[in-house]
Amino acid sequence: MNNSEIQQLTDQELLQRFKADNNSEWIGVLFDRYAVLLLGMCMKYLKNEEDARDAVQQIFLKVLSDINRHEIQFFRAWIYQVAKNYCLMQLRQQHMKYKEEITDKNAGALEAEQEDQQLHQQKDLLMENMEQAMNLLNPEQRTCVQLFYLQKKSYQEIADQTGYSLLQVKSYIQNGKRNLKLLLEKQQRANKR
Numbered sequence: 066m067n068n069s070e071i072q073q074l075t076d077q078e079l080l081q082r083f084k085a086d087n088n089s090e091w092i093g094v095l096f097d098r099y100a101v102l103l104l105g106m107c108m109k110y111l112k113n114e115e116d117a118r119d120a121v122q123q124i125f126l127k128v129l130s131d132i133n134r135h136e137i138q139f140f141r142a143w144i145y146q147v148a149k150n151y152c153l154m155q156l157r158q159q160h161m162k163y164k165e166e167i168t169d170k171n172a173g174a175l176e177a178e179q180e181d182q183q184l185h186q187q188k189d190l191l192m193e194n195m196e197q198a199m200n201l202l203n204p205e206q207r208t209c210v211q212l213f214y215l216q217k218k219s220y221q222e223i224a225d226q227t228g229y230s231l232l233q234v235k236s237y238i239q240n241g242k243r244n245l246k247l248l249l250e251k252q253q254r255a256n257k258r
Contacts, residue, residue, distance in 0.1 A: 076140040080132075089129060095140055096125050103148050110152035120155060124148050138208065142215040150192070157185060190256065191249075198248035205229070206241030213238050 071094055074082070083091035103124060107117035124147060137143045160182065199207055208227060212218040218226070223234045 099144055106148050107152055124151050194252040198245050202241050206237045209234055209237035210241040
């Protein structure tokens with residue numbers, strides 16, 4: 066295959082080829098598609114170009130090591146989440162180093178930072194629970210919810226892409242949203258025990 070033909074492959078086709086032959090070049094093509102987006106995202110979080118470039122490299126390594134452990138339907142949404150989690154982890158580690166440098170006279174500020182850390186942990190737990198809950202939805206609901214909320218597609222675009230009628234798309238999104246809420250509430254109750 067020449068480079069032009071490879072560039073014409075969809076994200077899903079590249080993932081399938083990688084899973085078939087474990088050739089990291091397929092992931093490299095995918096990663097090249099999103100490298101600029103990831104760099105911009107890392108810059109937004111880390112506020113430092115060198116840190117952002119290092120982060121993109123680390124995210125690529127993480128993608129290579131984790132990709133076979135996940136069933137990925139939408140690579141763009143998945144890699145975006147991987148990058149966001151990586152950046153938040155870097156910020157948390159920087160935050161922890163900073164906290165270690167704080168003296169006793171700043172105890173009030175330390176408490177506020179601890180509350181911040183708890184908030185981040187709660188958000189991380191919510192994201193983890195959300196990912197688990199999404200995997201429990203039936204495939205039609207999961208697909209429609211991901212397209213609508215993560216990829217910001219319209220009902221019509223989802224119908225065109227999936228072949229479902231507009232009524233089915235609307236129903237899958239509404240039922241998926243309701244089921245996600247119920248699953249998250251159930252997980253929260255389980256976490257409190």
